[in-house]
Amino acid sequence: MSNFLKRDSKRRVNYLKTFRLRETLRTKLKDRSVCMQERYQMQIKLNQLAKDSSKIRLSNRCIKSGRTHSVLKVFRLSRIELRGYINEGSVNGFKKSSW
Template identity: 45%
Template sequence: MAKESVKARQKKREKMVMKYANKRRILKKSKNYELLQKLPRDASPVRLRNRCSISGRCRGYMRQFGVSRIVFRNLVSQGLIPGVKKASW
């Protein structure tokens, strides 16, 4: 489980990326790199990290479901993800 401060920081970055996305696109298109550098660092989408929406874990993230492998396994065992079941052979 990630610390609450890490989760909050990630959400703050996501908001900032959305806020400056249009401005970044325009500045990149016009090749105005001086103004682009003056934007906040957290406005860059490269600084985002995929995190589990439930636990905040960044490793073992499954993009298709938006959760980490550990949370995914628990949800599948409980039958909460439709169309997915535990393999057995």
């Protein structure tokens, strides 16, 4: 499980390193005033960037369990872990429902 977390953190670092370059290349590619050959060269540069540096490769993971499904963005915890914390009373503003 820790390998998934290491891989995800490595992808996040790569994404942050190449974010600005990727965005500038993408905006220049959309610019129609640039000649076709230059846009072709920019597309080649964009394709040569690492796949792991793309935003699509990132996934929200639970910081405790590493789970990818049903992770709440605000807490960065999966529903299972969050439920445990709520039952303990560790999270303010939540309580067990009763009716």
